[in-house]
Amino acid sequence: MSEYHPLTESEAIELARRIEGVFPQGAELTCREIGDGNLNLVFHIRDEQSGRSLIVKQALPYAKVVGESWPLTLDRSRIESEALIQEGRLAPGLVPKVYKYDPDLALTVMEDLSDHIIMRSGLMQCRRYPLFADHISTFLANTLFFTSDLGMNQQEKKVQAGRFINPELCKITEDLIFDDPYTVSSNNNYDAAIEDEAEALRTDEKLHFEVALLREKFLTQGQALLHGDLHTGSIFVREDSTKVIDPEFAYYGPMGFDIGAVIGNLLLNYAGQLHWSADEASRTSYREYLLETVKSIWTQFDRKFRAHWNEKNVDRLAARAAGYQDDYMRRLLQDSIGYAGCKMVRRIVGLAHVADIDRIPDAAVREKAQRIALRIGKALIKGNRGAESIDFAIDAAREAAAA
Ligand code: SR1
Ligand code: MG
CATH class of the missing domain: 3.90.1200.10 (Aminoglycoside phosphotransferase (APH), C-terminal lobe)
Structure with a gap:
């Protein structure tokens, strides 16, 4: 269990590497923070060789659009991952697959949709x-x-x-x-x-x-x-x-x-x-x-x-x-x-x-x-x-x- 902190790109890579069945053993992973929304960090992790990739989305404890003066619950990460799972059950194929939710780090690992x-x-x-x-x-x-x-x-x-x-x-x-x-x-x-x-x-x-x-x-x-x-x-x-x-x-x-x-x-x-x-x-x-x-x-x-x-x-x-x-x-x-x-x-x-x-x-x-x-x-x-x-x-x- 790790205590909450905003992930660095290399930590996001290590976390992604541990998701089973996505990246080949020893893959050289690259990572870019691509979040352009109002609230969260979004890491895009990719293995050039196999073409495989995934997304690590982490909630920040404040609204990114305003800054640290606007604190915001990390529980939204749980709500997001549970809602994605419900929506995926009710509307198959219309939401990204969820690979993992980590409550301590307030993050969800999910399918990369960069082909959209x-x-x-x-x-x-x-x-x-x-x-x-x-x-x-x-x-x-x-x-x-x-x-x-x-x-x-x-x-x-x-x-x-x-x-x-x-x-x-x-x-x-x-x-x-x-x-x-x-x-x-x-x-x-x-x-x-x-x-x-x-x-x-x-x-x-x-x-x-x-x-x-x-x-x-x-x-x-x-x-x-x-x-x-x-x-x-x-x-x-x-x-x-x-x-x-x-x-x-x-x-x-x-x-x-x-x-x-x-x-x-x-x-x-x-x-x-x-x-x-x-x-x-x-x-x-x-x-x-x-x-x-x-x-x-x-x-x-x-x-x-x-x-x-x-x-x-x-x-x-x-x-x-x-x-x-x-x-x-x-x-x-x-x-x-x-x-x-x-x-x-x-x-x-x-x-x-x-x-x-x-x-x-x-x-x-x-x-x-x-x-x-x-x-x-x-x-x-x-x-x-x-x-x-x-x-x-x-x-x-x-x-x-x-x-
Ligand atoms: C402080 S968050 C601003 C807006 O971003 C989100 O996408 C919601 O629409 C929210 O109202
Ligand atoms: Mg949003």
Whole structure:
């Protein structure tokens, strides 16, 4: 047993060497720290000769994006590895394999996915992923249904929820997504050019009311085991493969939060296409691709979730109560739309931004993209409870881009 300390590259190599069945005996391993996220160290360890590699991901006892002044529990490493194992069981092939979890060093050794790219980068290169909607809707339908009271033993679910109490990471979300953007906060971070937008967010009472309802659900509704941070930087893709990573924010919460995270991040890229597309025609085409993907994710999720409900439901009343399934799916759609909007707003004015918008080099274009993203985000938040179809989100995106 070793006491917790941030690993050096040579320690990461020694640890990787001890994982059975990955590297040949005596292999010459190389190591690079490649973590570009907000919180953790990520070591990529490789044997050039055999081409074999793996990832050692270690939690730091503070939020890397801010520094040591923001302490953060190491228990998130346990939550992440347990969530990955659950997700791998429920959605085979859609998460990396876990080789080892070390509670003392707060690290997980897992499959290397360097033959994939982070989806956010792929979208910034205007690449298309024809199987993504199918894959991510399966991931969402399976992980959400089978960890909910509809799909698993309801007493076991309560025990399970206890293992995923994640107060410190939930607090990050509660503050950064559901509070800071709507008030004056030292966490906020936005370009001076959109001060008027930030001011409008602080004074819009209808918006505050809707965000308060969504925040209340996030705080109180333990509907299913969520990934908890399912943005396009938490998804690796290839044309033929999708892998969801980084579930350290996992907890039992409202299902729409995960679905909304995917949709909101696709729409952030939609706003950023002002820059990433080479010309007007390719922008129109790529934006249509993004909107079709949003529609397809919801449509396939809805079909797959209902199929689980009809075939695998463990709740007798839910199985026969007339109209309950339709009502449940309508509420789920509305939550997803509302949370998608919250995710968009926080990435423009809050602490942690997204490259789809921030890496736009021209300040005027960036400002325009930020305003489009905020317009979409606010429309989704304000309209979520009246939405009857995913077309509501698609129309909101088109209108915001045309305005
Ligand atoms: C302090 S952590 C900032 C953000 O990074 C993570 O990916 C989450 O989205 C969190 O809100
Ligand atoms: Mg992450």
